[in-house]
Amino acid sequence: MTAPTPPSLADEPRAVRITTDGAKATVTVDGTDMSKTLAGYTLEHRAGQPPMLVLYPTPNHQAAFDGLAHVVIADEPDPGPTVAAFLRTVDPVALERAALARDDLDGTRHELTRAMLAQLTDWALGKAT
Known part of the structure; x- marks a missing residue:
């Protein structure tokens, strides 16, 4: 009981x-x-x-x-330190390489920035793209 x-x-x-x-x-x-x-x-x-x-x-x-x-x-901590810790682990060379290899690049202005943000989101969610 x-x-x-x-x-x-x-x-x-x-x-x-x-x-x-x-x-x-x-x-x-x-x-x-x-x-x-x-x-x-x-x-x-x-x-x-x-x-x-x-x-x-x-x-x-x-x-x-x-x-x-x-x-x-709520017992949820401020997500800022967790996000910052995650971003500190990102290899900029690997990020650029992965972003440039994405199939959702569209040739528009700021496509690399959008691709990098999408890649970081994927990695944060555990997606190995």
Whole structure:
């Protein structure tokens, strides 16, 4: 028998209020201002479901919302350092060679840049093209 899961903010919808001027946001959950403890949030709303507010340490997003939402504390780190670490491993010679060998080069302006970005995306997704 497994131990019961401790309660979380996501168990029941919470009263949420978000106001922002585009640079700074005020986020309150159940009347408690959480703004000083947040670096950012994501608000998602799908048809037929209550909105979901995800709180995590990323730059603030411009938004406005006042209503009930499920609230989840994200454990996803900022992807920036991971992306930077990946890019530091890229061999520029191999990148150029792979980009020039792609079959989606179209002869238009900036085709090599587009091909390099597509190649980096493929490599990041584990595609060996």
